[in-house]
Amino acid sequence: MTINVDPRTLKYRVAGMDCASCASKIEAAVSRFAGAEEITVNFANQVLAFKLDEARTNPASIEKTIKGLGYGVTPLDGARPGDGDDEDEMAERAWWRTRKARLTLLVAGLTVLGAAVHFGAGVPERWAYMPAAGFGLAFFGRRAWAGALAGTPFSIETLVSVATAGALAIGASSEAAVVIVLFLVGELLEGLAAGRARAGIRSLADLVPRTALVLDGDDTREVPAEKLEVDQIVLVRPGDRVPADGEIVEGASDVDEAPVTGESVPVAKTVGGRVFAGSVNTTGSLKLRVTKTAADNTIARIIRLVEEAQAAKSPTARFIDRFSKIYTPFAILFAALVMVLPPLVLGGDWSTWIYRGLALLLVACPCALVLSTPAAIASALAAGARAGLLIKGGAALEAIGRARTVAFDKTGTLTVGQPKVTDVKALGDVEEARVLELAAAVEARSAHPIAAAILERALADRLPVKPALAARAIAGKAVEGRVGGKVVLVASPRHAREVGALSVENPLVESMEREGKTVVVVTLDGVAVGLVAVRDEPRPDAATAIRGLSGLGISSVMLTGDNARTGEAIGGALGLTVRAELLPDQKLAEIAKLKALGGVAMVGDGINDAPALAAANVGIAMGSGTDVALETADAALLRERVGGVVDMVRLSRATLGNIKQNVAIALGLKAVFLVTTITGTTGLWLAILADTGATVLVTLNALRLLGFRSETIRP
Known part of the structure; x- marks a missing residue:
């Protein structure tokens, strides 16, 4: 009898996984095992997660393969207990005590010793540097072989190993040793830089007292x-x-x-x-x-969401991944042709062109190119989280910077979201206090901001508020209930006109609406008996934020279900276009129209605006750490400031610019060294800088984003 066991989710800390190439290598290795699915590899926080059918594959086999690739493996979050790795470098320790540092110092020491015996004792170069080069070749050769077996034949270890072996074969052992040392130094610096980026998120966890x-x-x-x-x-x-x-x-x-x-x-x-x-x-x-x-407090959820966001690849990162898979084999083929064609066709010296081809192998490595996007994204997401800007993934981060229009909800977004009753007017023989009492009775169980304002005023006036019977909401139009045996309706002027309770033109309603107030009509058995007006003041920074977006070349529009006069009063004061009296489906139609003109970001309170937030290219929720704000939209402003939208756009554009700089660094250095290597101007040990040097430069450039600061928040 076959027993079906559901796949179990396993999570591991993978020490030494400091770049996107490492993540790709591990993902490829795990994907080759039967029963492994939904693989997620996050190099930013060194976590591997996947589901595994343990009836088909033992987790120990996967751990062994990852260790064979040169990484430490430690189970996390209740995953199967294991022996881990005594070299786990996630432990807090000085950089010189890490495995990478010890290996670098060892090979560097052997290289210095080789130089001493070569120049001091006259030992031939081939043999003097052989220990350093041979040790490096053995180390990286083993990792290259493990990578090839695990599905990554064109890894950086493969390229370094082939270049080192070729250099030893033609007698250039000194350059082979220097290549190994420079590569190890580059990996060490890369690990230190990646650790600094991870510390940006870990520092959030340290905020909670022990x-x-x-x-x-x-x-x-x-x-x-x-x-x-x-x-x-x-x-x-x-x-x-x-x-x-x-x-x-x-x-x-x-x-x-x-x-x-x-x-x-x-x-x-x-x-x-x-x-x-x-x-x-x-x-x-x-x-x-x-x-x-x-495990579920605001900081824990922020950290969890940021780490998940860092694991999700942006469109640019996915494109570069696809490009690198084509680029690397092509570059290796080109290096091979450089080795054989000049000697065969032009009669060149075999040793010279083999040497240059080996150097091109080092130039060909795509590590810096692959790292250019995820390094910038990871740094930006960490910086944003520290500034109260929670962005859930590289795709959302890129979309924010490319938006041409930002659509805002009014209530709770551009305004404080806490309207106050400003006027109570009787239209007949009913007293104003009775008008307010009837409205409060019908609105007593509603969570709408206008209902809260009416109830607050009624309680402040010490009116006897008893909830209406059979109360029901007419979506976007009115609330109805029975009070004292009579039907009471609290409706928008538009709906009151539709049911014949209010004249087409009412000067009092129009006057209050011109002042930016929202008016509701109170009817008793179909007859209008009074008006209640409320006003929700704009947020203090709303006008400044709209001007800030305009300065960035982004147009702003308000999408509100409120009446046109109220919308125009608020929108006119803030300086943005207004689309008013919109039902939920009409908001979606407006978003569709705006999307036809370019990217659209929708900013709302994360509750009533959920459909519009989902329909936009990127949805941004307002709310100080509320569950809805953190979970529903593509991004969330953890403080109640509209200016956070401006900061998000600035951060996104800075990130997009950083990515372009990184790509230019990676490809620019390769182009330069491609020419200098073919012409013989630079050799093996300088060629390695086309990879390790570019990788370090790209990482350091990406870390600049950690210094991002809000320009819209002032003490």
């Missing part, structure tokens, strides 16, 4: 923050970091959320307010009810 003070009645006990459970009450003293996402149940204070959201000014918090793990309590003592465990 311990927390849990309150049990009148007693206080210290427990590890990672052990906190939902609904426990914790004490946060002035100056302490908040140990968990929570809700304030006692106390008031100013909380510095800059480490989490990038908001530079401390935010006043009181009972009922939400706080995030890692933020700093600055003034008063707070008692919090824990709402998220350590």
